[in-house]
Amino acid sequence: MDKNLKRMATMHRMQAKGLELFYKKGFYNTSIDDILKELSLSKGAFYYHFQSKEDFFISIIQNLIVRKVYSMLIEPIEGESDPLVAIEHCFENALSTAEHNEFDYGFVLGNFINEFNGRNDEISKYLRDIYKVWEVNLVTTLQKGKTDGFVPRHLDSEGVAAYLISSYMGIRMLMVEGNNKNLSYHFMQQTRQYLKSLAVTRLV
Template identity: 30%
Template sequence: MTLIVDQSTINIQVLFMVNKETKKALIEKGAEIIYLKGFNNTGINEILEAASVPKGSFYYYFKNKEDFGIQLIDHFLVRFLSGADRRLSVTKSSYIERLRVFFDDFLEFFKGNGFKGGCPIANFSLEMSDLNENIRKRLDTAFDQMNNKIALFLEGAVKNGELPEDLDTGLVSNFILNSWEGALLRIKLTRDVYPMKLFYNFVFQDLLNFN
């Protein structure tokens, strides 16, 4: 039997793939620039040029810069969540050790970046929370999702006997995330690892040292 494929169908599929890749390039290049320069200090044309996308094409992929910002938050969030999932899947070590290694991954990145940048979602929060309500709401839910992911490490540790059964994992994960973000802010100022050492010492030697 001969399979007949409509040329128009092929064209639509190719166009869809091209559009998807172009949008991905805009988000990835935008993420790189905004991570270091900030959202308001980065122009649309700068992103288009970095992504090698013709000027005027931005509004084909995004409603406006706010829409781009919200999708950029999603992009940063996926990186955080997928990194956590990778560490959660490593069954050879304890859950507390997996959590520590998860933070180690990010710390090594920040070291390699000269302690510049920090957490992109926190940076967004500091810059945009008072300026754009829709972006603020998305950032708030993003932090909830980050907190819930950290709580999975703690819940696993409780089930594994590494932490007390009555531990409020949601409360502790909130504290850990807030402490982590505070330490990241400080290392941007100090340009050294000392604030992060304080975070590690308290969280992993004092707070989570159950056994």
């Protein structure tokens, strides 16, 4: 195998395992030694690729967390004609994935935003940037829905986006300790009613 490809494969394996550990235990409760033990690596091998635990985590944000949030919550609504239907299906699919994940420790982005808030400004900025991209995507989709006649022009797109994001992050947190199937079902029932209330009333 080409040396560069081998290095990339090693880094991906390290990042995937690191994300799993940080997601399960939290960044501050996971030590370098924990990571080395899981990966069967020496400290020298770790520091060959990364300068510190923080540097390692930033690489995880850039290569894995961005991709996870984008593929699950951003890409599914891009370019869709009816934004409200697209958002409903997006949330439904994302919650279904979480519901069947036996190692669900909450919404990965929400977990880390909470953990780093007030503790690490640099990492917090990276995480907030992902949040902002998600928020802008929702606002843009809703604005397009106004132009296309699916939602009324007076709709507060920023307010709706903030509500949808906070409600999704909240239900993911509750699903960790509760009956996730039941919680997901009731959340989607209410979300459908909310999204329906936003739609333009069409005359038959």
